Amino acid sequence: MKTPIIALAGISLLAASAAMAQPGERNTGPMTRADVAQKTAERFERRDLNSDGVLDLADRELRREQRIARIDTDGNGAISKAEREAAQEARQARRAERAAKRGENATARGERRAMRKIHRGGMRGMRGGGMMVRADANGDGRLTLAEMQAHALARFDRLDANSDGTVTVEERKAAREAMRAKRAERMEQRRAQRSGQ
The missing domain is CATH 1.20.5 (Single alpha-helices involved in coiled-coils or other helix-helix interfaces)
Incomplete structure (x- = not known):
């Protein structure tokens, strides 16, 4: 019983870290079913760090190790306060740069992001782990490309109000x-x- 719960929690955390690692990917124009299937396959491939065809705890652990290695600039295996602050400043600079490219006010966007984070944090427990867990159709704690695409396309179909195959x-x-x-x-x-x- 503990293994599926831990695995589902791991997939949820993997999804959260992967989503945070892919900012600015949002498509602002119309999208077709083929676009959604292709983008989902690309995201899956980026997240499947060990290339075993599933998203699971092993991928989450690899992502964590990569994140630590990226922040640990002196390579001593520990993250100091200075390294953590430098990483945070670099992240904020990247966000501001992306916002400037989009012509957005970075402060307003940051405030919206903070509100979403607060809301998601409060709702995450009630939703049972988030979108990636809901996409795990067979409940084995491992997410395949087929499961991820099926979930994305079901969401696409709900958004496609006139059923013309394009979400505007x-x-x-x-x-x-x-x-x-x-x-x-x-x-x-x-x-x-x-x-x-």
């Missing part, structure tokens, strides 16, 4: 607004339940 910017915006409205409704229901108790 407008469809994505409408889906985000609907999700926000649904989330606000759930929060309101929770408040009402708490005040009634």
